[in-house]
Amino acid sequence: MPDPQIPPVPWTPTNFLALPPEQSSLDSAAAVLIPVPIDNTTSFRPGARHGSAAIIAASAALEDYDLELDIDVAELGIYTSPPLEPHVGDPYQMVERVRAAVSHYATQGSGKLTGVIGGDHSASIGSAFAHLDQRPDLSVLYIDAHADLRDAYQGTAWGHGSGARRIAERCPISLVGVRTLALEERQYIDHHHIPTAFWPPHDQSDLDNIISGLRSEVYVSIDLDVLDPAEMPAVGTPEPGGLRWLELTGFLQRVCQDRRVVGFDVCELAPDLGLPAHSYTAAKLVYKLIAYSLALGPR
Numbered sequence: 001m002p003d004p005q006i007p008p009v010p011w012t013p014t015n016f017l018a019l020p021p022e023q024s025s026l027d028s029a030a031a032v033l034i035p036v037p038i039d040n041t042t043s044f045r046p047g048a049r050h051g052s053a054a055i056i057a058a059s060a061a062l063e064d065y066d067l068e069l070d071i072d073v074a075e076l077g078i079y080t081s082p083p084l085e086p087h088v089g090d091p092y093q094m095v096e097r098v099r100a101a102v103s104h105y106a107t108q109g110s111g112k113l114t115g116v117i118g119g120d121h122s123a124s125i126g127s128a129f130a131h132l133d134q135r136p137d138l139s140v141l142y143i144d145a146h147a148d149l150r151d152a153y154q155g156t157a158w159g160h161g162s163g164a165r166r167i168a169e170r171c172p173i174s175l176v177g178v179r180t181l182a183l184e185e186r187q188y189i190d191h192h193h194i195p196t197a198f199w200p201p202h203d204q205s206d207l208d209n210i211i212s213g214l215r216s217e218v219y220v221s222i223d224l225d226v227l228d229p230a231e232m233p234a235v236g237t238p239e240p241g242g243l244r245w246l247e248l249t250g251f252l253q254r255v256c257q258d259r260r261v262v263g264f265d266v267c268e269l270a271p272d273l274g275l276p277a278h279s280y281t282a283a284k285l286v287y288k289l290i291a292y293s294l295a296l297g298p299r
């Protein structure tokens with residue numbers, strides 16, 4: 001029996017959004033987050049291995065109440081898994097490790113929205129594959145400053161420069177935000193008719209066409225470098241001329257209203273390359289994606 005003379009100790013939970021057990025247990029959660037602290041395939045500036053921990057730490061400062069949607073996001077229930085152990089011997093083994101972790105939670109019928117917090121963007125491959133294993137009719141929406149369509153880069157076919165290519169070999173993929181790419185990638189887009197909204201878009205219809213081309217169930221992969229470096233410099237490969245925060249969240253809101261988002265990843269935060277505000281921005285993007293998917297979308 002607790003001693004009524006001793007007040008309960010107010011521990012701060014260390015999960016996403018610092019939720020108490022009743023809002024963060026796996027049973028009660030509508031969303032699952034899996035931290036994947038890897039950056040061994042990063043090609044320019046490393047540091048994304050610290051991204052997931054920084055996002056979870058920053059998320060403690062987010063308000064549970066979301067003004068835009070007028071809902072309490074904590075009430076949705078969010079379970080944060082322990083961080084996945086990196087495999088640094090072979091990038092393909094890491095893909096398989098992410099695939100196994102996501103499959104563990106995203107089983108058919110669980111109904112839970114399953115998200116990966118990177119880590120470098122190679123985490124998207126295993127995560128998307130896990131969903132595709134169970135939902136072969138999925139579309140993948142790949143939001144990134146880069147096309148990630150190289151067949152291989154720096155000696156591996158399973159690194160962060162080839163994520164969209166590996167996914168495109170298995171299912172329809174649409175790209176948004178691309179503003180730099182190799183000739184090989186440009187030719188792949190043209191030859192395979194990959195729907196792509198380059199940035200800046202020609203007009204609003206570019207994004208309308210991306211959404212209308214998506215199947216009813218969608219996996220969303222976000223490389224934070226799609227944002228303009230003015231708002232998100234804490235990434236390994238910053239690229240000028242990107243989306244602003246309101247452009248990205250406005251687009252995601254439309255996607256989540258029109259399609260059933262079943263899984264996602266948010267990758268490439270390298271917190272030591274930016275300010276605390278940038279980790280907070282990344283945490284808020286994860287929060288918005290969960291809220292839009294669960295509160296707005298068909299489920």
Ligand SMILES: [Mn+2]
Pocket residue numbers: 121144145146223225226237
């Ligand atoms: Mn990128």
